[in-house]
Amino acid sequence: MKNKTLVLGASTNPNRYSNIAIKRLRDKKLSVVALGLKKGKVLDVILDDEKQDYENIDSVTLYLNPKRQKEYYNYIIGLKPRRVIFNPGTENAEFEKLLVKNNIEVEIACTLVLLSTNQY
Template identity: 35%
Template sequence: MQNTQIVVLGASNKAHRYSYKAIKMLLEYGHHVLPVHPKIENIEGLVVKHHLSQILSPVDTLTLYIGPKRISPLIDDIVKLNPSRVILNPGTESDELELALLHHEIPFVKDCTLLMLEHGRF
């Protein structure tokens, strides 16, 4: 899935955060990355979107880096985004989101984006 559009929800500009590491690795693997964070302006030279509703083009993968409490108010926006798949990274699992994704027939996996990339499963 090279050159695919990947949205990183819960993006961070802090090098120790997994979402930051994911952005770096996705870029290294040739993907088009759209980071989403409500306050950050730029990460690794990428313009950060502040809301999922700002993304108007098709999304191949939405990879989540926010906890279940923060996911809950974003479920409608995630469904409207209609990504081809959602990756629920460790710590982001949400029964409420999973039910919504199943209801709207949006595929999801419970996995780690970094390990998926590293092991050729992305």
């Protein structure tokens, strides 16, 4: 399936925003892959705990603080997504500049709000 979303910083904890985002993305029948610290599953989405060579990633939605994002810079750029969504608390000027330099759209927004207002 093309136009996949990668949820980076995914959690099996139902109280975490990344978990809620996975559920809302799936509610909208969107294709989702997820990467977190621990393996697990949210609905039908397997959470990987190691970087994967995901294909056809349209959007990466970040749930990692800027300090933890650094190790993913090259990985995300290498996935060649159309856009990276910086959810509240994940804003990172250094990474944003790198993304723009690599022709990847930067969106400072809340994935949950985008989904609830049909702007995703």
